[in-house]
Amino acid sequence: MGSVTSAIEPLPAEQPASVVPRLIATDLDGTLLRDDKSVSERTVAALAAAEEAGIEVFFVTGRPARWMDVVSEHVHGHGLAICGNGAAVVDLHDGAEEHRFVKVRPLDRAAALDVVEILRAAAPGTSFAVEQTGGLHHELAYPPMLMDAASSIAPAEKLLAEDADTVGEPILKVLAHHPELAPDDFLALARKAVGARAEITRSSPTALLEISGPGVSKASTLELCCAERGITPAEVVAFGDMPNDVEMLTWAGTSYAMGNAHPDVVAAASGHTVANNEDGVAVVIERILASL
Known part of the structure; x- marks a missing residue:
């Protein structure tokens, strides 16, 4: 596992100041979650503040839907999560045990x-x-x-x-x-x-x-969900730490590798933040909201 410096960079130069983020897409393990699989109070507050500001939050993970109990109580608005590396979109409004499959992209x-x-x-x-x-x-x-x-x-x-x-x-x-x-x-x-x-x-x-299945990834399913909402890649901010996040980080207009990220993720992201145990996602969200 690679690592990057603990200081976060300014928002990438290729992200025009006029582009206001409409959606935050974040991985869970090693990214939003701390190593003990908890969601810190700071992160919970940042996610809620983003939704209140009109920025949708999508959890985009390799986890199956039944493992989404760690964040099911923190869903807002649409309540959707992308699971299985893009193989399914689930509605978590009723909790992880009562999830409903909204979209399935199966492997033949x-x-x-x-x-x-x-x-x-x-x-x-x-x-x-x-x-x-x-x-x-x-x-x-x-x-x-x-x-x-x-x-x-x-x-x-x-x-x-x-x-x-x-x-x-x-x-x-x-x-x-x-x-x-x-x-x-x-x-x-x-x-x-x-x-x-x-x-x-x-x-x-x-x-x-x-x-x-061929063509199924976090990025391709996130792209489908964004298209349904009229959201462009330039309006998406994404976070990740492992190879299954690379396509999503490359697709999003602005992307951040965590301080604990794999070297391939660091190379793919347009920016970086501090590690998951230091609330790296919350740090960036707070700065985005402060700039609005």
Whole structure:
């Protein structure tokens, strides 16, 4: 994990002073959330102040909808969040346990199976999990998730079969874990092997890849949500810390890498702020509001 200086830069020169932000898009883990997964009082206040000023806030995360309890009480206005790296848009107004899928951009079942077969050959020892709208399913060798138990355990080929018990549930993403490869090496290897069949990224400090349908990313789904509201990229301010944020930070008119960000994120963002444990998102929001 890379890091950048703790001082934040002025708003990027390419962001004209006349452009007033209409939407803030922020990642959660390593960005809005502190390392203990809490949302600080300062950050809660900054988010509320942004909404009160007429700036929409979108949580844009790799998390599944059922893990959104950390911020569900802080949603305002529209109450929408982009989950699964863009695979789903959910309404959190009724809390994380009662979320409603507003938009789903699934990974085709046959394509998912193709990717599994390719990665098994390219990186022996890889284990898989399948994230669907109804829950997580994984192989026996896949590291168990601490936040919730698997809905079922079986080989990926069985989980992705056309006659699987969960065939009616859209596939949001496939996860691939390797016990030995370095995270960035595994990502580079997988992207080269899979090519355009799927989008592959990562947000974990371990060698855990997240695989979505072609063209599905935080950026592309955020773009769809913004288009529905008549919001242009120039009117968006985005925050992130890991490779799964790169496309979003590149797309947004103004973007910030956290002080704890991966080097690829630092290179992609137009600015930077302090680390997540220092409320880097709130620091920038406060300054934006003060300039209005």
